[in-house]
Amino acid sequence: xxxxxxxxxxxxxxxxxxxxxxxxxxxxxxxxxxxxxxxxxxxxxxxxxxxxxxxxxxxxxxxxxxxxxxxxxxxxxxxxxxxxxxxxxxxxxxxxxxxxxxxxxxxxxxxxxxxxxxxxxxxxxxxxxxxxxxxxxxxxxxxxxxxxxxxxxxxxxxxxxxxxxxxxxxxxxxxxxxxxxxxxxxxxxxxxxxxxxxxxxxxxxxxxxxxxxxxxxxxxxxxxxxxxxxxxxxxxxxxxxxxxxxxxxxxxxxxxxxxxxxxxxxxxxxxxxxxxxxxxxxxxxxx
Amino acid sequence: xxxxxxxxxxxxxxxxxxxxxxxxxxxxxxxxxxxxxxxxxxxxxxxxxxxxxxxxxxxxxxxxxxxxxxxxxxxxxxxxxxxxxxxxxxxxxxxxxxxxxxxxxxxxxxxxxxxxxxxxxxxxxxxxxxxxxxxxxxxxxxxxxxxxxxxxxxxxxxxxxxxxxxxxxxxxxxxxxxxxxxxxxxxxxxxxxxxxxxxxxxxxxx
Numbered sequence: 001x002x003x004x005x006x007x008x009x010x011x012x013x014x015x016x017x018x019x020x021x022x023x024x025x026x027x028x029x030x031x032x033x034x035x036x037x038x039x040x041x042x043x044x045x046x047x048x049x050x051x052x053x054x055x056x057x058x059x060x061x062x063x064x065x066x067x068x069x070x071x072x073x074x075x076x077x078x079x080x081x082x083x084x085x086x087x088x089x090x091x092x093x094x095x096x097x098x099x100x101x102x103x104x105x106x107x108x109x110x111x112x113x114x115x116x117x118x119x120x121x122x123x124x125x126x127x128x129x130x131x132x133x134x135x136x137x138x139x140x141x142x143x144x145x146x147x148x149x150x151x152x153x154x155x156x157x158x159x160x161x162x163x164x165x166x167x168x169x170x171x172x173x174x175x176x177x178x179x180x181x182x183x184x185x186x187x188x189x190x191x192x193x194x195x196x197x198x199x200x201x202x203x204x205x206x207x208x209x210x211x212x213x214x215x216x217x218x219x220x221x222x223x224x225x226x227x228x229x230x231x232x233x234x235x236x237x238x239x240x241x242x243x244x245x246x247x248x249x250x251x252x253x254x255x256x257x258x259x260x261x262x263x264x265x266x267x268x269x270x271x272x273x274x275x276x277x278x279x280x281x282x283x284x285x286x287x
Numbered sequence: 288x289x290x291x292x293x294x295x296x297x298x299x300x301x302x303x304x305x306x307x308x309x310x311x312x313x314x315x316x317x318x319x320x321x322x323x324x325x326x327x328x329x330x331x332x333x334x335x336x337x338x339x340x341x342x343x344x345x346x347x348x349x350x351x352x353x354x355x356x357x358x359x360x361x362x363x364x365x366x367x368x369x370x371x372x373x374x375x376x377x378x379x380x381x382x383x384x385x386x387x388x389x390x391x392x393x394x395x396x397x398x399x400x401x402x403x404x405x406x407x408x409x410x411x412x413x414x415x416x417x418x419x420x421x422x423x424x425x426x427x428x429x430x431x432x433x434x435x436x437x438x439x440x441x442x443x444x445x446x447x448x449x450x451x452x453x454x455x456x457x458x459x460x461x462x463x464x465x466x467x468x469x470x471x472x473x474x475x476x477x478x479x480x481x482x483x484x485x486x487x488x489x490x491x492x493x
Contacts, residue, residue, distance in 0.1 A: 001451060001466050003444065003445055004445055005445070013477045013478070013480065016477075016480050016484055017473075017477045017480040020425050020426055020429075020484075021426070021445055021446065023419045023421075023422035023423075024419070024423055024426050025419070026446055026447045027332075027335055027336050027339050027345075029332040030332075033335070033352075037352050037353045037356070041327075041357065044353075044357060
């Protein structure tokens with residue numbers, strides 16, 4: 001095969017290409033270049049890689065230690081991130097005192113390990129470390145059976161049904177007001193993060209949970225009564241709410257206590273908390 | 288004439304004069320692990336030409352040759368002794384490839400698109416020097432537009448005067464494959480030169 005410059009050009013384009021190739025010279029051998037590069041090579045470390053880049057000389061032991069350190073740092077970072085995420089999800093700040101923590105966690109539906117007071121529906125065992133909480137509360141349901149409340153929901157009284165909806169809104173705001181200053185957070189804060197324009201009202205379960213916590217752990221029956229105002233009198237948690245209200249009124253010395261107890265016994269004569277309500281009614285009536 | 292120094296006479300020699308000779312390092316591959324000093328002194332200029340064939344700018348040939356021989360010095364003990372030129376050729380190829388990858392990054396921070404070697408002063412007649420620089424620039428741009436395999440085969444055959452057999456030995460491919468690459472590279476080259484030297488603001492007379 002002949003070279004292009006030795007071939008006959010069939011056209012002008014090939015002639016131009018040949019002209020370019022004729023003017024270009026091959027790379028000349030340069031002794032100066034050879035010596036220059038040789039000096040640079042001699043100056044470079046024998047086992048070194050690229051110039052100026054230090055080469056790692058450690059053995060496998062050092063590499064294993066490095067990998068272990070990196071893995072440890074990764075695990076620690078993951079644990080810290082997980083703890084932060086959990087705290088953020090439950091609305092608990094690490095800097096808050098324990099009481100504040102439990103109060104801020106109160107309106108959440110999820111049962112918390114720090115919260116010995118159970119929700120009427122979401123039961124959990126009281127903490128054995130606290131003697132006062134070890135004693136079973138009479139308003140605690142023995143087992144969560146949401147279907148038991150359905151019959152009472154199906155036959156609401158005529159005056160309770162229309163009042164329920166507006167009362168829930170008022171009490172929801174009251175709950176937000178009540179819980180807000182204590183923790184710096186509101187029950188609607190988590191919802192406000194995603195939809196800041198429409199703050200979420202606490203659900204009935206959250207209100208019941210918060211009321212139970214306020215009543216039994218914080219010893220604050222007034223706040224419990226205030227929170228219970230938001231629970232519908234004809235909803236799925238009517239029985240629990242009424243029982244909690246009776247207990248709260250009894251502890252607060254509210255004169256409405258006996259009336260509430262009688263209402264409970266009228267509507268739930270064989271209810272789960274009937275015996276306790278009767279005891280409360282007997283205790284409040286004069287001997 | 289030895290293939291280790293084909294350009295020392297300053298001009299291009301046709302292939303028959305540089306064909307496989309007994310003293311030619313490309314024709315008689317070393318057996319066993321060779322000495323680094325001998326390898327360096329024998330193949331340094333070859334490596335520089337290969338680096339040019341891989342598209343490296345003239346101004347960076349020294350650095351890349353040094354990088355290539357750093358690798359050679361580190362790995363010479365592991366060489367199987369089969370085809371020393373081919374082994375060196377592949378090391379130079381990878382070095383040039385790495386350099387191109389880094390050059391892409393360097394160009395992000397560089398304003399100048401002009402290669403420094405194109406600005407070097409030539410010897411002799413200024414007009415001839417200017418024409419040669421223009422021709423080198425056209426050649427460089429045409430080579431940049433070729434595929435790496437065609438570019439290497441074309442440059443080594445047409446500019447450096449290697450034979451097809453020598454290129455086949457370096458590339459470790461059949462000779463006919465080399466000729467096929469050269470054939471297609473020629474067509475590309477003619478077309479690219481026609482485009483680059485066309486009249487207009489982008490074109491340059493050779």
